[in-house]
Amino acid sequence: MWSVWSERVDVYLGTGLVLVQRPGIPLWRFDPPATLPLVDVLRQVNQALERAKAKPWRLRVCLSASLCPPVAFALPAGVQRYAEVLAIAKANAVQVWDMPPEQATELECRLDARHQGLAAAMLSGTYGVIARWATEHKGRMTNLQPLWAVATGAKVCAKRHETGVAVLEPDALTVLKLDATGALQAKSWLGAHGQAETMSRLADMTDQANQAQQKRDVVMVFNQEPTQTAWEQGPPVWTKHWSVLP
Amino acid sequence: MKPVQIDFVVPRAWKFIWATAAVVVLAIITTTGVRAWQLRQLRMALDGQLAALQTQQLQRLANAKSVEHPQHDPRAANEANAHRLLQSDWNRVYDAIETPALAKVRLIQLSMDAITGQARLEYELESMTQAEEVTRALNEASRQEDAWQLERLESTGQGDLAGPAKVKGVWRGVLN
Numbered sequence: 001m002w003s004v005w006s007e008r009v010d011v012y013l014g015t016g017l018v019l020v021q022r023p024g025i026p027l028w029r030f031d032p033p034a035t036l037p038l039v040d041v042l043r044q045v046n047q048a049l050e051r052a053k054a055k056p057w058r059l060r061v062c063l064s065a066s067l068c069p070p071v072a073f074a075l076p077a078g079v080q081r082y083a084e085v086l087a088i089a090k091a092n093a094v095q096v097w098d099m100p101p102e103q104a105t106e107l108e109c110r111l112d113a114r115h116q117g118l119a120a121a122m123l124s125g126t127y128g129v130i131a132r133w134a135t136e137h138k139g140r141m142t143n144l145q146p147l148w149a150v151a152t153g154a155k156v157c158a159k160r161h162e163t164g165v166a167v168l169e170p171d172a173l174t175v176l177k178l179d180a181t182g183a184l185q186a187k188s189w190l191g192a193h194g195q196a197e198t199m200s201r202l203a204d205m206t207d208q209a210n211q212a213q214q215k216r217d218v219v220m221v222f223n224q225e226p227t228q229t230a231w232e233q234g235p236p237v238w239t240k241h242w243s244v245l246p
Numbered sequence: 247m248k249p250v251q252i253d254f255v256v257p258r259a260w261k262f263i264w265a266t267a268a269v270v271v272l273a274i275i276t277t278t279g280v281r282a283w284q285l286r287q288l289r290m291a292l293d294g295q296l297a298a299l300q301t302q303q304l305q306r307l308a309n310a311k312s313v314e315h316p317q318h319d320p321r322a323a324n325e326a327n328a329h330r331l332l333q334s335d336w337n338r339v340y341d342a343i344e345t346p347a348l349a350k351v352r353l354i355q356l357s358m359d360a361i362t363g364q365a366r367l368e369y370e371l372e373s374m375t376q377a378e379e380v381t382r383a384l385n386e387a388s389r390q391e392d393a394w395q396l397e398r399l400e401s402t403g404q405g406d407l408a409g410p411a412k413v414k415g416v417w418r419g420v421l422n
Contacts, residue, residue, distance in 0.1 A: 112250050114250065145253050149251070175252070
């Protein structure tokens, strides 16, 4: 249907998996080999969707934790200026990415607006490739967010705010957990994980105080194939792709 | 846990919000400036008008003073007095005096006050009964009722050796 508004498109980018969801059109799924560069992957997306001929798009890009892992860091007392906090976050992001400290400039880092000591980091090269691809062919990128950050917007997390959250994606596992002092712990592991492995990772991050209180954690699973019905308590994007582990 | 809010793209809404705020602030400053400028112009114009009015009023006051109180200028006062005297009608007095009906009595004194407009006549009469006759004659001559009124009659007391005692009568009249 013709409309003056540009078309809203959801894109999920992960290692070895690309999902594109356009309104009124079935999900387009692409499993590129892990060795294919991101530029070529996105070019194939363009060709498959005939983007050169299409109307303007607004892109909402979600990144897998393998491309954009969480960075948790302890903030020294008295540090409040944005630039200083960002520098500390970058120094920690280098460790998460296993890079030498002098390559900190090759990372794009964004701070969380709601939690102190939490950030997300991605490679500058990846960021540049995605931003350039998005602005080609009359496109505009409105959001570029890690999927685990979007997943915390689920209603089920808002209800039980003291619990930890685990997001299980096909290529990575992310765990966010509040510790006894109220600071947020965050960690991600690459590769596919099973249910038992996820639970053991969660248990590892749970400290003694929380174990004593028997608090439950939410484990959200992001599926490649959409289900028939959306999970009502789930995250606001990719609503048909979520399920929860008991 | 509060939802994590991380986005690598700055929302475009903020640009719009800042631009709108800037425009609004600019509009407010411009409006205020224009208004202040207008008020200043108005105030300057009013000040000018007020000064002109005051000058005019002072001028008028000075003129009025010089017209109402001419005694400040003795020459002008004299002139005005002479002018007023020339406006008076003396013929009414002389008509009354020169009427033939008064041939029997003798006029002793005639005095006139030009400022109050009053005249005074003094006659010597043969007897007191003649006074009524004289009053009527004076009023007829000046063609006006009650123009002349008898002020007093007085007997001169003893007459001279030749004749009987005489009576002196005084009449007062209004000239205009």
